[in-house]
Amino acid sequence: MNIYSVEQLRFSYDGKFTLFIEKFEMGESCVGLVGPSGSGKTTLLLNLALLLKGTWKKFQFLEEDVTETNMERLRRRVTYVAQHPILLRRTVFENIAYPLLLRRISKEKITERVEMIAQLFDLKDLLNKKPWQLSGGQAKRACLARAFVFEPKVILLDEPTADLDEKSRRILNDVLRIYSDRTSFIIVSHEIDWLSDLCEKIYAMNDGVLKGMKS
Amino acid sequence: MSELVEISLRSIYVNCLATLIASLIGVPLALLLNVARPRFRDGLVLIFQTLVGIPPVLVGLVLWLLLSRSGPLGGLNLLYTTTVMIVAQILIALPIIVTMCHSHFARVDEKIKLLVRTLGADKLQFMGAMMRESLSGVLSAILTAFGRVAGEVGAVMIVGGNILGKTRVLTTSIVLYTNTGQFEKAILAGIILLFIAFTVNLTATLFSKRSER
Numbered sequence: 001m002n003i004y005s006v007e008q009l010r011f012s013y014d015g016k017f018t019l020f021i022e023k024f025e026m027g028e029s030c031v032g033l034v035g036p037s038g039s040g041k042t043t044l045l046l047n048l049a050l051l052l053k054g055t056w057k058k059f060q061f062l063e064e065d066v067t068e069t070n071m072e073r074l075r076r077r078v079t080y081v082a083q084h085p086i087l088l089r090r091t092v093f094e095n096i097a098y099p100l101l102l103r104r105i106s107k108e109k110i111t112e113r114v115e116m117i118a119q120l121f122d123l124k125d126l127l128n129k130k131p132w133q134l135s136g137g138q139a140k141r142a143c144l145a146r147a148f149v150f151e152p153k154v155i156l157l158d159e160p161t162a163d164l165d166e167k168s169r170r171i172l173n174d175v176l177r178i179y180s181d182r183t184s185f186i187i188v189s190h191e192i193d194w195l196s197d198l199c200e201k202i203y204a205m206n207d208g209v210l211k212g213m214k215s
Numbered sequence: 216m217s218e219l220v221e222i223s224l225r226s227i228y229v230n231c232l233a234t235l236i237a238s239l240i241g242v243p244l245a246l247l248l249n250v251a252r253p254r255f256r257d258g259l260v261l262i263f264q265t266l267v268g269i270p271p272v273l274v275g276l277v278l279w280l281l282l283s284r285s286g287p288l289g290g291l292n293l294l295y296t297t298t299v300m301i302v303a304q305i306l307i308a309l310p311i312i313v314t315m316c317h318s319h320f321a322r323v324d325e326k327i328k329l330l331v332r333t334l335g336a337d338k339l340q341f342m343g344a345m346m347r348e349s350l351s352g353v354l355s356a357i358l359t360a361f362g363r364v365a366g367e368v369g370a371v372m373i374v375g376g377n378i379l380g381k382t383r384v385l386t387t388s389i390v391l392y393t394n395t396g397q398f399e400k401a402i403l404a405g406i407i408l409l410f411i412a413f414t415v416n417l418t419a420t421l422f423s424k425r426s427e428r
Contacts, residue, residue: 076335
């Protein structure tokens with residue numbers, strides 16, 4: 001099943017920077033994206049997360065044409081995790097539970113799933129803490145847990161290893177492997193070796209253009 | 216004394232109900248202006264910003280002209296009732312609430328907006344999240360509006376008529392007591408007015424702190 005099938009996607013911030021993707025097909029469960037800072041990697045992820053809207057000749061997500069009317073519905077099946085942790089002014093538990101709450105899942109199930117994901121990300125002792133009581137690495141793990149907890153079809157990870165220590169990286173690697181059977185990933189990172197271990201394909205971006213591909 | 220109690224209760228009723236109705240209209244309107252971004256948004260915000268500074272006596276005058284016997288809405292017989300006093304105060308409070316809330320919603324970090332959308336919020340849930348992120352700002356807008364209507368005298372004097380037992384409120388009674396040399400009563404009414412404002416502010420502050428805990 002094709003996750004993404006995109007042709008001639010263009011996006012521009014006020015005409016200053018232009019993202020242009022001639023063709024991007026994704027059927028794999030993990031794809032890497034590398035490129036220098038400012039090359040448009042985050043902009044591409046935001047377009048693929050249906051958070052920015054450019055113009056295109058073809059844009060299919062989960063084999064469905066993306067249109068103005070179905071964008072909100074399709075957006076619920078993909079999530080973007082930013083490079084720097086962003087947490088709501090609530091406890092870690094409430095932050096992780098938030099996407100489940102938006103999907104009107106029952107309280108018992110929410111507790112069960114949050115505790116399960118907190119266990120995986122080693123956040124069990126931090127569930128009652130507020131964002132300002134967390135270290136950078138703990139906040140990042142909370143953000144990652146919040147993305148995994150509702151098991152979207154695709155998770156777009158922007159520099160997921162930034163802010164993470166060695167132990168947290170191992171945790172992330174384990175979780176990525178556990179979830180690879182039900183979730184696909186596009187990972188932006190400067191760590192090509194790490195991406196090579198994890199991903200089936202690696203794309204390179206430069207000046208807003210998706211240039212090369214290494215298998 | 217019983218006269219002052221009755222005037223105080225009427226003041227609380229008129230001010231609180233007007234602020235409540237203005238909030239129920241103003242907060243969702245400000246949210247809609249932010250989230251839906253209609254084409255006429257900037258113009259509408261500019262109009263509300265202008266109306267923030269409208270003299271209450273002008274609101275009173277316009278309402279009086281509309282509702283007087285020879286006016287287009289004279290048949291409603293609303294002049295010199297608490298209903299029209301509430302309407303006048305809603306018109307004074309609404310621009311304050313819309314303008315202040317709009318500014319607080321606009322100040323919510325773009326990253327938070329992005330986060331809420333990428334976690335799957337629909338439009339209504341998105342508005343709820345914006346509301347929660349700006350709760351203290353929304354409360355401060357409502358309190359500012361309450362402060363304005365609680366201390367307002369011009370409009371309620373014109374449309375209410377300051378009728379004893381019917382439309383007299385604390386501010387209009389202070390004017391009357393001062394004009395008739397009853398300074399002790401005027402000062403007492405002023406203290407009651409301050410006490411009401413203090414109680415409302417204290418309650419809102421406690422609520423805000425509790426919700427942020």
